[in-house]
Amino acid sequence: xxxxxxxxxxxxxxxxxxxSFSVAKGEVLGIVxxxxxxxxxxARLLMHLIAPDxxxxxxxxxxxxxxxxxxxxxxxxxxxxxxxxxxASLNPRMTIVESIAYAPRMHGMPAAASRQRAEAxxxxxxxxxxQFARRYPHELSGGQRQRVNIxxxxxxxxxxxxxDEAVSALDKSIEAQVLNLxxxxxxxxxxxxxFISHDLNVVEYVSDRVLVMYLGRVVETGPVDSIYxxxxxxxxxxxxxxxxxxxxxxxxxxxxxxxDPPNPINPPSGCRFRTRCAFATAVCAEHVPALAPPTDGExxxxxxxxxxxxxxxxxxxxxxx
Amino acid sequence: MGEVTTLxxxxxxxxxxxAQAASPGYWRNVRHHLQRDPITVAVTLLLLLIIASAxxxxxxxxxxxxxxxxxxxxxxxxxxxxxxGTDETGRDLYSRLVYGGRLSLLEGVIPVSSALxxxxxxxxxxxxxxxxxxxxxxRTMDVFYAFxxxxxxxxxxxxxxxxxxxxxFALSIVFVPPLTRISETVTAQVRGLDFVEAARASxxxxxxxxxxxxxxxxxxxxxxxxTSLISISIIxxxxxxxLGLGVNPPSAEWGVMLNSLRxxxxxxxxxAALPGLMIFVTSMCFNLMSDGLRxxxxxxxxx
Amino acid sequence: xxxxTARRLLQTVPILFGVSLVVFALVHMAPGNPIDLLVPPxxxxxxxxxxxxxxxxxxxxxxxxxxWLGHALTGDFGLSVFNATxxxxxxxxxxxxxxxxxxxxxxxxxxxxxxxxLIAGFNQGRWPDKLFSAITxxxxxxxxxxxxxxxxxxxxxxxxxxxxxxxxxxxxxxxxRLPYMIMPVITLSLIPMGVIGRLVRATVMxxxxxxxxxxxxxxxxxxxxxxxxxVRNAAPPTLALMGLQFGYLLGGSILVETVFNWPGAGNLMNxxxxxxxxxxxxxxxxxxATFFVLLNLVVDIAQAAIDPRIRR
Numbered sequence: 004x005x006x007x008x009x010x011x012x013x014x015x016x017x018x019x020x021x022x023s024f025s026v027a028k029g030e031v032l033g034i035v036x037x038x039x040x041x042x043x044x045x046a047r048l049l050m051h052l053i054a055p056d057x058x059x060x061x062x063x064x065x066x067x068x069x070x071x072x073x074x075x076x077x078x079x080x081x082x083x084x085x086x087x088x089x090x091a092s093l094n095p096r097m098t099i100v101e102s103i104a105y106a107p108r109m110h111g112m113p114a115a116a117s118r119q120r121a122e123a124x125x126x127x128x129x130x131x132x133x134q135f136a137r138r139y140p141h142e143l144s145g146g147q148r149q150r151v152n153i154x155x156x157x158x159x160x161x162x163x164x165x166x167d168e169a170v171s172a173l174d175k176s177i178e179a180q181v182l183n184l185x186x187x188x189x190x191x192x193x194x195x196x197x198f199i200s201h202d203l204n205v206v207e208y209v210s211d212r213v214l215v216m217y218l219g220r221v222v223e224t225g226p227v228d229s230i231y232x233x234x235x236x237x238x239x240x241x242x243x244x245x246x247x248x249x250x251x252x253x254x255x256x257x258x259x260x261x262x263d264p265p266n267p268i269n270p271p272s273g274c275r276f277r278t279r280c281a282f283a284t285a286v287c288a289e290h291v292p293a294l295a296p297p298t299d300g301e302x303x304x305x306x307x308x309x310x311x312x313x314x315x316x317x318x319x320x321x322x323x324x
Numbered sequence: 325m326g327e328v329t330t331l332x333x334x335x336x337x338x339x340x341x342x343a344q345a346a347s348p349g350y351w352r353n354v355r356h357h358l359q360r361d362p363i364t365v366a367v368t369l370l371l372l373l374i375i376a377s378a379x380x381x382x383x384x385x386x387x388x389x390x391x392x393x394x395x396x397x398x399x400x401x402x403x404x405x406x407x408x409g410t411d412e413t414g415r416d417l418y419s420r421l422v423y424g425g426r427l428s429l430l431e432g433v434i435p436v437s438s439a440l441x442x443x444x445x446x447x448x449x450x451x452x453x454x455x456x457x458x459x460x461x462x463r464t465m466d467v468f469y470a471f472x473x474x475x476x477x478x479x480x481x482x483x484x485x486x487x488x489x490x491x492x493f494a495l496s497i498v499f500v501p502p503l504t505r506i507s508e509t510v511t512a513q514v515r516g517l518d519f520v521e522a523a524r525a526s527x528x529x530x531x532x533x534x535x536x537x538x539x540x541x542x543x544x545x546x547x548x549x550x551t552s553l554i555s556i557s558i559i560x561x562x563x564x565x566x567l568g569l570g571v572n573p574p575s576a577e578w579g580v581m582l583n584s585l586r587x588x589x590x591x592x593x594x595x596a597a598l599p600g601l602m603i604f605v606t607s608m609c610f611n612l613m614s615d616g617l618r619x620x621x622x623x624x625x626x627x
Numbered sequence: 628x629x630x631x632t633a634r635r636l637l638q639t640v641p642i643l644f645g646v647s648l649v650v651f652a653l654v655h656m657a658p659g660n661p662i663d664l665l666v667p668p669x670x671x672x673x674x675x676x677x678x679x680x681x682x683x684x685x686x687x688x689x690x691x692x693x694x695w696l697g698h699a700l701t702g703d704f705g706l707s708v709f710n711a712t713x714x715x716x717x718x719x720x721x722x723x724x725x726x727x728x729x730x731x732x733x734x735x736x737x738x739x740x741x742x743x744x745l746i747a748g749f750n751q752g753r754w755p756d757k758l759f760s761a762i763t764x765x766x767x768x769x770x771x772x773x774x775x776x777x778x779x780x781x782x783x784x785x786x787x788x789x790x791x792x793x794x795x796x797x798x799x800x801x802x803x804r805l806p807y808m809i810m811p812v813i814t815l816s817l818i819p820m821g822v823i824g825r826l827v828r829a830t831v832m833x834x835x836x837x838x839x840x841x842x843x844x845x846x847x848x849x850x851x852x853x854x855x856x857x858v859r860n861a862a863p864p865t866l867a868l869m870g871l872q873f874g875y876l877l878g879g880s881i882l883v884e885t886v887f888n889w890p891g892a893g894n895l896m897n898x899x900x901x902x903x904x905x906x907x908x909x910x911x912x913x914x915x916a917t918f919f920v921l922l923n924l925v926v927d928i929a930q931a932a933i934d935p936r937i938r939r
Contacts, residue, residue: 050525079527091518096540102519105536106526152522159526467645470920471912472878479912482900483653559770563882566772567897582773586886593780600773608768615764 019044019219031196033210035203041219042199046165050084051075083156087168089148093140100136103155124154128184146177150184165197170205182209203246207231215239218275221294225305235297235307237280274310286310357620364616371609378425385419389576398592409595412588417595420576421602427577431561432554434492439499440550447507448542452515452534462508465501473498477560481569491570495557506549510542544621551614555607562603578603631931639924643917650913651692654905678705704910709902714910717895724794725891729876731812736819737869744827751832760828766821775814775886782810792888811887815880819872826868830861863933870926874919
């Protein structure tokens with residue numbers, strides 16, 4: 004953030020602060036959170052589209068950007084991304100087959116071969132190449148464009164694909180089709196996914212593990228069933244309780260979250276969620292809670308960043324299946 | 325990777341997708357819209373006529389532009405043999421105008437083209453790089469922007485001396501800042517779009533990204549702006565010659581002709597005004613053509 | 628707001644420095660010995676020595692630049708090579724005359740341009756639009772020096788309505804000078820009329836096509852009621868452009884002044900070029916350019932005051 008007389012740095016928005024996680028090969032890691040919690044920024048940091056102030060990315064055991072590791076360019080061959088806005092992600096002046104063939108061509112593949120691969124990929128994502136290859140992005144529907152974006156992401160044969168709100172802008176029926184497509188592609192090509200979304204239902208459907216973010220920090224992470232069945236962080240519990248449901252037995256009785264989201268420029272000290280947390284105590288303002296497994300030893304893979312995870316274990320806001 | 329699956333989308337879910345195999349390209353569509361606009365078509369044809377007459381001047385002209393008979397100086401319009409009259413030394417005005425087109429049109433095109441290359445390059449670099457590079461380039465341009473164009477052109481010519489080359493140099497300098505500015509603006513806009521970010525995410529080099537993704541999207545607006553500058557260049561260059569700072573007599577060029585015929589206003593006012601009329605018509609044609617081009621490109625983007 | 632103003636002021640300083648550097652460099656790029664260029668030929672040895680001391684012709688370039696700049700800031704631009712009188716006096720007298728023309732031309736051009744642009748914009752596609760669009764496009768395509776000649780031809784040569792040139796003799800009142808001013812002002816006003824007219828038309832069309840105007844019309848608001856909305860939205864960019872155009876009027880008046888022999892700054896510059904009177908040329912360019920920069924500054928600040936979004 005810049006301001007002042009000489010455009011100096013006046014304050015810093017820490018979009019992402021101390022976020023560490025790992026992704027296992029072949030799994031789908033879902034990242035959820037409200038808008039502005041830092042999910043997209045995390046994705047861009049992973050792809051090195053934004054320069055990190057600190058920290059590192061390690062892919063397949065090799066650090067990125069370090070002298071003995073892999074370069075950013077090599078990383079981008081192994082890791083690709085699908086963006087939310089399907090129209091803005093495509094060059095309006097290029098036919099879609101040119102868009103898909105662009106990356107392989109730039110990396111050295113001859114023009115004819117990359118065009119062939121592009122057309123094959125179009126078929127893989129369900130768009131008949133003879134019909135669609137020479138079309139322009141504005142001639143396709145949102146769902147079709149997103150399929151093109153997926154095909155483009157696969158053009159370099161990556162190992163990991165980041166889906167940044169990739170289905171959020173689609174109609175529900177199209178969304179379902181695209182999700183099925185993604186699952187098929189994952190099985191066929193042995194992909195690993197990082198699925199970012201604010202839609203809890205979709206994340207539950209798709210993911211193996213889930214990461215919950217709030218205001219730039221990870222507040223909870225664990226296997227999807229564990230998170231959705233037994234959320235331990237007050238924020239996660241509130242999120243899940245806020246899911247609209249048609250079941251009259253599960254009406255929302257209390258509104259789970261209080262207060263407004265704090266200003267990201269001046270986040271609360273200690274635990275950032277404490278200003279909206281019904282259970283906050285003095286210790287929450289003093290120390291940043293670390294991500295750790297709960298002390299009841301039930302689920303070692305389920306980590307929570309809270310000082311008092313047991314304090315609300317028995318209250319009403321849990322989402323029961 | 326070679327098999328084709330059967331996940332075709334049902335037709336009902338498609339938007340306006342028709343059964344045609346391919347759509348015409350962007351530029352072909354622009355041309356299509358242009359052809360429908362009668363004013364642009366008329367103006368372009370007129371312009372082509374003027375350009376042709378300049379290129380093929382020996383064919384169009386009826387007399388040698390440098391040969392004049394003092395005895396027949398300042399004949400009015402409609403004189404047999406000199407249908408547009410003669411100038412102050414007896415040269416046929418029509419032929420002088422035709423030959424004058426060569427220099428005058430060049431004076432429109434040369435400064436804009438050279439400024440386009442320099443300014444376009446600098447602007448795209450500044451727009452894509454951002455940060456310090458951007459500041460450096462744009463602040464330097466700001467200094468030259470601080471001079472009104474006429475003033476700058478006259479200052480450079482006034483100090484370096486007159487002549488065709490100096491005036492071309494001066495006008496090129498005048499046009500570099502506005503072209504840099506528009507290139508930078510458009511490039512910065514495009515750079516922020518998702519597909520450029522996607523291109524960066526695909527690990528391709530900056531040069532490749534600029535060449536394949538940025539250029540095709542910025543050249544349109546830049547070229548439209550450049551064509552609108554051509555008319556200004558013609559007027560300014562003729563103005564410089566009018567002041568005696570550009571081309572010198574006895575060369576045939578519309579501005580210098582306007583100057584040397586100035587005194588003839590009292591004797592043959594209509595003849596004296598003709599070179600200026602040529603400047604006006606040519607400039608108007610370029611402006612209208614540029615307007616038409618801009619409309620065609622806008623309409624295309626909105627469909 | 629104060630912060631924005633201060634920042635803008637700070638940005639202007641290096642620009643002004645740059646301008647002075649360019650003007651200084653131009654002169655030293657000219658062919659010929661700087662001393663011959665900057666000192667009157669028939670000046671006495673004492674004067675020459677004084678000029679040398681003041682401007683330091685034998686010293687390194689940056690010293691010369693600083694000295695020249697220092698003197699310029701106090702209004703001492705040296706002596707005219709042509710008639711050995713101080714430059715400053717001639718320049719400021721001439722500037723006053725140019726200001727007259729510029730102000731009147733701005734008034735005329737802006738009001739006509741706005742009117743034409745509004746008519747054209749509100750009647751998009753119909754004949755008033757075509758007519759006034761043609762007029763405004765003609766305004767920017769016209770070589771105004773040619774138009775000046777045509778005007779002289781019509782108003783002075785073919786009919787004896789107006790004096791062809793000059794400003795009239797010494798001691799005339801403003802009202803008596805009016806006939807001399809009519810043609811130059813009309814000529815000068817053409818380009819601003821065209822530029823402003825085109826911008827207003829484009830802006831009005833853009834605003835009218837926005838959805839909120841459709842909503843207003845659907846609510847039953849008549850044209851008379853919609854007009855203030857449109858004006859309020861169209862005003863900021865138009866005002867900014869008007870400021871710029873005024874700058875061009877000041878700096879670009881040389882062609883018109885030459886045709887009408889109007890003793891303004893442009894005419895002074897023209898004479899200076901032909902007499903190789905470099906001190907006058909230098910001073911005129913510097914002052915006009917500085918004026919232009921300061922004008923841009925004022926326009927930017929005014930725009931930011933009206934439209935808070937610009938304050939970044």
